[in-house]
Amino acid sequence: MSAATNAAKPVARRGRPSFLQLLVANRLSAFGLVLLVLIAGLALITPWLPLPSPDVTNPADRLMRPMTDGHLLGTDQLGRDLFSRLLWGTRVSIAVGLSATIVAAIFGSAIGLIAGYAGGRTDNIMMRGIDMLMAFPYILLALAIVAVLGPGLLNALYAIAVVNIPFFARNIRGVTLSLARREFVDAAKLSGKGHIRILLSEVLPNVLPVIVITMSTTVGWMILETAGLSFLGLGAQPPQADLGSMLGEGRKVLFNAPHVSIVPGLMIFALVMSINLLGDGIRDVLDPRLKSGALSRPSAATAVRRESVPEMPRETGAALDVRDLKTQFHVGGEVYKAVGGVSFQLNKHECLGLVGESGSGKSVTAMSLLGLVPTPPGRIAGGRVIHEGKDLLEASEAELRRLRGGAFAYVFQDPLSTLHPLFSVGDQITEAIRAHQPLSYREAWKKAVELLSLVRIPNAAERAHSYPHQLSGGMRQRISIAMALANDAEILIADEPTTALDVTVQAQILKLMAALQDEKGSALLFITHDFGVVSEISDRVAVMYAGRIVETGPTDEVLFSPAHPYTRKLIDCVPVLGEPERRLDAIAGLPPAVNRLPEGCAFADRCPHVEAACRKGDIALDDLGPGRAVRCIKPLTAGREEAAQ
Amino acid sequence: MLVYFLKRLAMVVPVLFGLTVIVFLIMAMIPGDAATAILGAYATPENVARINQQLGLDRSLPEQYFIWLGNLLQGDLGRSYSLNRPVLDEVLERFNATLVLAGAALLLCTVFGLLAGIVSAVRQFGWTDRIVTFFVLIGISMPSFWLGLILILVFAVNLRWLPPSGMFAIYGGGGPLDLLAHLILPAVTLAVVATGVIARLTRAAMLEVLRQDYIRTARAKGLTERRVIYRHAFKAALVSVIPVIGIQAGFVLGGAVYIETVFQWPGIGRMLVQAISTRDLLLVQGGVLVVAASYVLFNLLADVAQHLLDPRLKS
Ligand code: SF4
Numbered sequence: 001m002s003a004a005t006n007a008a009k010p011v012a013r014r015g016r017p018s019f020l021q022l023l024v025a026n027r028l029s030a031f032g033l034v035l036l037v038l039i040a041g042l043a044l045i046t047p048w049l050p051l052p053s054p055d056v057t058n059p060a061d062r063l064m065r066p067m068t069d070g071h072l073l074g075t076d077q078l079g080r081d082l083f084s085r086l087l088w089g090t091r092v093s094i095a096v097g098l099s100a101t102i103v104a105a106i107f108g109s110a111i112g113l114i115a116g117y118a119g120g121r122t123d124n125i126m127m128r129g130i131d132m133l134m135a136f137p138y139i140l141l142a143l144a145i146v147a148v149l150g151p152g153l154l155n156a157l158y159a160i161a162v163v164n165i166p167f168f169a170r171n172i173r174g175v176t177l178s179l180a181r182r183e184f185v186d187a188a189k190l191s192g193k194g195h196i197r198i199l200l201s202e203v204l205p206n207v208l209p210v211i212v213i214t215m216s217t218t219v220g221w222m223i224l225e226t227a228g229l230s231f232l233g234l235g236a237q238p239p240q241a242d243l244g245s246m247l248g249e250g251r252k253v254l255f256n257a258p259h260v261s262i263v264p265g266l267m268i269f270a271l272v273m274s275i276n277l278l279g280d281g282i283r284d285v286l287d288p289r290l291k292s293g294a295l296s297r298p299s300a301a302t303a304v305r306r307e308s309v310p311e312m313p314r315e316t317g318a319a320l321d322v323r324d325l326k327t328q329f330h331v332g333g334e335v336y337k338a339v340g341g342v343s344f345q346l347n348k349h350e351c352l353g354l355v356g357e358s359g360s361g362k363s364v365t366a367m368s369l370l371g372l373v374p375t376p377p378g379r380i381a382g383g384r385v386i387h388e389g390k391d392l393l394e395a396s397e398a399e400l401r402r403l404r405g406g407a408f409a410y411v412f413q414d415p416l417s418t419l420h421p422l423f424s425v426g427d428q429i430t431e432a433i434r435a436h437q438p439l440s441y442r443e444a445w446k447k448a449v450e451l452l453s454l455v456r457i458p459n460a461a462e463r464a465h466s467y468p469h470q471l472s473g474g475m476r477q478r479i480s481i482a483m484a485l486a487n488d489a490e491i492l493i494a495d496e497p498t499t500a501l502d503v504t505v506q507a508q509i510l511k512l513m514a515a516l517q518d519e520k521g522s523a524l525l526f527i528t529h530d531f532g533v534v535s536e537i538s539d540r541v542a543v544m545y546a547g548r549i550v551e552t553g554p555t556d557e558v559l560f561s562p563a564h565p566y567t568r569k570l571i572d573c574v575p576v577l578g579e580p581e582r583r584l585d586a587i588a589g590l591p592p593a594v595n596r597l598p599e600g601c602a603f604a605d606r607c608p609h610v611e612a613a614c615r616k617g618d619i620a621l622d623d624l625g626p627g628r629a630v631r632c633i634k635p636l637t638a639g640r641e642e643a644a645q
Numbered sequence: 646m647l648v649y650f651l652k653r654l655a656m657v658v659p660v661l662f663g664l665t666v667i668v669f670l671i672m673a674m675i676p677g678d679a680a681t682a683i684l685g686a687y688a689t690p691e692n693v694a695r696i697n698q699q700l701g702l703d704r705s706l707p708e709q710y711f712i713w714l715g716n717l718l719q720g721d722l723g724r725s726y727s728l729n730r731p732v733l734d735e736v737l738e739r740f741n742a743t744l745v746l747a748g749a750a751l752l753l754c755t756v757f758g759l760l761a762g763i764v765s766a767v768r769q770f771g772w773t774d775r776i777v778t779f780f781v782l783i784g785i786s787m788p789s790f791w792l793g794l795i796l797i798l799v800f801a802v803n804l805r806w807l808p809p810s811g812m813f814a815i816y817g818g819g820g821p822l823d824l825l826a827h828l829i830l831p832a833v834t835l836a837v838v839a840t841g842v843i844a845r846l847t848r849a850a851m852l853e854v855l856r857q858d859y860i861r862t863a864r865a866k867g868l869t870e871r872r873v874i875y876r877h878a879f880k881a882a883l884v885s886v887i888p889v890i891g892i893q894a895g896f897v898l899g900g901a902v903y904i905e906t907v908f909q910w911p912g913i914g915r916m917l918v919q920a921i922s923t924r925d926l927l928l929v930q931g932g933v934l935v936v937a938a939s940y941v942l943f944n945l946l947a948d949v950a951q952h953l954l955d956p957r958l959k960s
Contacts, residue, residue: 028782132660132664132667135660135663135937135940135941136664136667136895137895137896137898137936137937138895138896138899139896139900139902139903140898140899140902140917140933140936140937140940143902143918143921143929143933144671144929144933145671146921147917147920147921147924147926147929148671148674148926150924151922224788227788228788228790228902228903231788231903231906232902232906232918233918234918234921244788247790247791247794251794251907254794254797254798255798255802258794261791261794262791262794265788265794265795266791268788268791269786269787269788272787272788273782273783273786273787276785276786277782280782297766297769297851297852297855297856298855298856298860300864300870300873367861370865372861372865374856374861397870401867401868401869402867403867404866404867405865405868406867409865410862410865412861412862412865414858417858417859418858418859418861419859419862420859420862420877420881421859421881421955421957422954422955422956423877423880431866431868432866432867435866435867436867483866
């Protein structure tokens with residue numbers, strides 16, 4: 001809703017819009033609601049409308065076309081007024097469908113409540129029974145029941161209700177099962193309430209929404225199916241008529257008077273569609289994932305809409321030159337500045353550590369380089385990413401594809417979720433090779449096995465046939481590394497590659513990466529939150545906070561004498577062997593939300609040295625000697641630090 | 646894989662057993678005297694006695710069940726009194742026709758449902774997506790028996806492209822082409838709802854999968870978007886859609902009852918409707934049993950297919 005309409009409706013402005021408003025905001029479900037109200041309203045007032053009786057036959061007027069005078073929709077083969085019959089039939093169909101829904105809801109919910117509440121054997125036996133019922137094709141079971149009870153509208157109603165009981169029983173049981181173990185139920189039990197009273201007073205009210213939702217999703221079906229049984233002549237019997245039996249009778253004169261069957265069919269269609277539209281709307285409103293836009297499909301490359309483009313710098317000889325990179329997430333009218341102007345250079349053969357807490361923007365920075373940030377909601381809003389004199393933010397999708405996995409290779413954090421679960425690891429590496437080298441599958445597979453040995457996987461030829469879930473965490477990470485090495489990438493980007501692993505495996509993987517980087521001579525951008533890891537592998541570090549680099553310099557220097565208070569804290573977080581108390585699990589306070597960055601220093605709220613000047617204006621990244629820079633107006637010096645402690 | 650298949654097959658046995666119990670119980674629950682229900686209120690006492698004995702109704706319920714089951718296992722489903730022939734013969738003959746129809750419909754809904762779902766997920770919020778979503782909504786809201794009538798009106802009566810009913814032409818028919826011509830309209834009609842359901846779920850599954858980390862990995866490898874979508878995303882989505890296709894088999898087999906009636910297809914659904922109106926309960930029983938058993942087998946197939954695709958399920 002735009003700001004203008006919000007302002008026009010003062011009620012809507014405060015707090016969250018109401019359920020109904022959300023529902024109406026969805027145009028289709030609003031249409032469904034209107035249609036349903038219209039049909040139901042017409043059906044309700046039918047007895048008071050000036051209509052001819054639906055059952056009065058008049059052979060002289062048989063099969064009149066629609067729009068003839070006196071008969072809006074014409075007449076059927078017995079000369080009965082179709083419009084009148086349609087409205088009366090709709091009444092019957094709605095009544096039967098609703099009743100069937102209610103019957104199914106009552107019995108199904110009762111079964112679900114009891115099974116879920118009792119648990120154990122009772123649950124097991126009841127649910128086996130329900131499973132048995134579901135082993136029948138839906139309509140077939142209804143037919144069998146009608147066969148036993150005999151044709152008739154009421155029997156059709158029962159039959160349809162019975163076949164829908166499993167849906168209710170299953171849904172309600174699931175919810176009840178989790179509720180039955182909650183404290184308030186235990187409390188009620190302790191207070192001496194009987195089981196039935198607990199079920200009715202404690203559990204049922206909590207389950208009610210699920211019952212209502214299940215009803216709204218099944219009522220359309222039930223109307224359709226009872227109409228179907230009537231159509232087959234197994235439901236409503238003459239002279240009683242519902243929409244289905246009207247359609248069934250109309251079918252006999254299909255060829256010379258099609259309107260007699262088209263009209264009631266259209267009504268069923270409209271009725272069921274309006275219910276489905278409304279049901280979809282309700283579901284959308286209740287499903288919070290749709291609201292956040294998280295269900296949107298990410299595009300192949302991040303959208304680039306740059307508001308600021310820095311000058312193309314002179315050739316620096318760096319493998320990668322990032323200038324003032326800005327990446328944002330646009331969610332529900334809010335702009336999250338995940339990366340707010342990051343610049344760094346990655347030199348050939350060097351390892352640069354990008355350090356920061358989660359949410360500092362370090363991963364997003366890495367993903368932005370080759371457009372791997374999902375759009376929506378991501379968007380690159382500024383900067384340049386220069387590689388071999390070309391700005392990658394201007395590259396076409398095809399060019400990006402060539403670089404991805406080619407000159408640039410990624411190693412991601414959690415290899416269980418980043419490797420495809422349904423392809424063997426050998427196949428996934430083979431695919432990575434073949435994306436960039438003109439090899440046959442067989443040749444590439446051979447190369448994949450070699451890569452697996454290179455990353456020290458025992459029995460590589462055999463292991464290549466394994467699937468990710470069959471391997472240990474450390475093995476999986478070796479697989480990802482092998483995949484990253486597939487095409488002798490110039491630049492490796494490792495995003496927390498050791499975080500998901502335990503300490504010993506972490507050390508092995510680090511050693512392996514360092515050795516391989518050395519051997520292959522590639523540049524490595526290593527992203528982590530752990531200064532301990534950084535100190536082992538990187539030559540230089542860049543510390544990120546709230547989407548910006550706050551300090552950079554050679555690893556040893558930064559580690560030995562950090563200049564930014566945040567860096568100091570991060571280093572303090574590193575556990576030291578034999579001194580478990582030193583591990584401060586987190587720095588007190590939280591980083592600022594990147595959609596509401598404060599003026600001045602983003603770290604001000606958590607900084608022990610904060611003063612008034614820190615909260616004014618933009619704080620620049622100041623040079624602090626060769627290769628070192630810090631974004632702080634009062635950088636730490638050895639002396640001041642002593643004083644602070 | 647073979648071990649799994651055999652295990653899964655063994656699990657089918659109790660389900661089939663349960664089916665026979667339910668079918669038996671439903672038939673045993675006929676209110677009033679079964680013999681009068683079958684023969685009508687004016688049956689002679691001798692006939693009633695004969696039927697009672699024929700049905701074994703003079704014994705206890707479990708006894709009756711095991712006798713009935715024993716007969717069933719020997720392929721004896723009793724005799725249809727309205728057709729005066731063994732139920733099994735009639736049922737199997739009719740089932741063939743239903744299998745052709747339901748098989749064609751399942752093929753259609755699987756192919757088009759998957760395609761529509763993928764296209765609509767890939768072009769999310771675009772025009773294609775909107776059109777697909779619109780048709781899906783119409784498809785799942787439409788009474789299939791009504792759609793059948795309209796298709797007959799349009800394609801058989803007005804355009805005269807296709808025959809309106811039956812499985813073969815009465816004169817000079819019988820070839821596969823003749824069958825195909827007769828099959829198109831009913832199969833399409835039967836497939837519409839299931840196509841909608843499958844398309845909807847495929848779209849949802851694709852959107853879910855496309856946000857997974859391993860899709861980012863696939864892109865980071867430099868794969869073409871086509872490969873990312875049709876190999877990486879589709880395979881993962883398919884794993885969650887296959888059980889739904891299995892369930893749709895049940896709706897298709899059930900929906901055949903309407904479609905066979907509309908198109909006068911000589912299948913088991915139409916037989917059931919006729920048997921119910923003539924109260925030929927043994928025929929109903931046999932028909933229900935065979936269709937239900939075939940549904941169980943369809944689900945077994947879906948299960949096996951899922952296992953073939955997803956190595957995680959093997960362990
Ligand atoms: S600028 Fe001020 S608040 Fe920010 S880190 Fe430096 S001393 Fe702390």
